[in-house]
Amino acid sequence: MRPPHDIQAEQAVLATLALKRSLADDIRSRLPDPDCFFDPRHQALYPALLNLAGRNEDADPVTVAAELHRLGELRRFKGRQHVEEYVLEICRRVPGTRNYEAYARIVQRAWVLRRIQRSNAEISDLAGVPETEVTALLLQMQKESVGLLGLADFRPTRRFGDVAEDVLEDAMERQAE
Numbered sequence: 001m002r003p004p005h006d007i008q009a010e011q012a013v014l015a016t017l018a019l020k021r022s023l024a025d026d027i028r029s030r031l032p033d034p035d036c037f038f039d040p041r042h043q044a045l046y047p048a049l050l051n052l053a054g055r056n057e058d059a060d061p062v063t064v065a066a067e068l069h070r071l072g073e074l075r076r077f078k079g080r081q082h083v084e085e086y087v088l089e090i091c092r093r094v095p096g097t098r099n100y101e102a103y104a105r106i107v108q109r110a111w112v113l114r115r116i117q118r119s120n121a122e123i124s125d126l127a128g129v130p131e132t133e134v135t136a137l138l139l140q141m142q143k144e145s146v147g148l149l150g151l152a153d154f155r156p157t158r159r160f161g162d163v164a165e166d167v168l169e170d171a172m173e174r175q176a177e
Contacts, residue, residue, distance in 0.1 A: 004113040005038030008093075009106035014042060015094035016103065017049040017059065018087060023100055024053035030104040036111040041086065044073035061087040112148060119144040 017027055028050060034043040048067040052059045061084035068074050068083055077083045123141055126132050 001117075003038065003117060004110040006106050006110055007039055009103045009110075010037050010039055010042045011090040012094045012103040013100065013107055014045050014049060015090045016097045016100040017046075017053065018064065018091055019059075019094070020097045020100075021053035021056070021059065023097065024050055027100065027104055030101075030108055031111070036107055038110065038114070041076050044068060044071070044076040045087075047071065048073065059087075061085075116148055119148065 013027060013031065016023060031037075031046070034046045037043045037046055045064070045068070048064055048071055049059050051067055051071075052063060057063060064087050065074070065080045065083040068077070069080070074080060074083065077086065123137065123144065126137055126140070
């Protein structure tokens with residue numbers, strides 16, 4: 001079975017990052033690790049683009065290739081020219097940066113599904129070992145499940161200010177009573 005992934009969504013996230021560095025922090029909050037990306041090239045491009053955004057530098061094909069070289073990641077491509085062509089290609093193909101949240105959710109979902117598959121495979125392998133303690137295995141399953149729940153959605157369902165306002169109102173009502 002092929003691991004879940006969506007190359008076009010990954011490309012759209014990377015292109016958004018290259019075209020609009022002001023979205024870097026938001027994208028990083030949704031996709032905290034290069035492993036969120038399935039394609040090894042994208043795993044290399046992601047930190048390079050984040051680094052450029054962090055230094056407030058434009059992410060054009062030349063600067064991206066230079067950053068990949070600095071990070072020692074050019075090996076994931078067929079040379080510097082291929083990096084430059086690929087960056088141009090994905091930036092041309094992205095329909096726009098407005099839908100970056102949807103692209104990031106697609107990438108995040110596939111990442112979580114891959115993590116679930118990996119976790120299930122590891123637990124299944126351990127279950128096949130005769131010396132494995134059942135209690136330890138169940139605790140491992142619980143730990144993995146809790147960790148995966150935390151990955152499911154990095155975005156709060158409500159803004160912090162709204163929650164704080166509700167808490168403050170409740171406290172004021174209790175004090176008035």
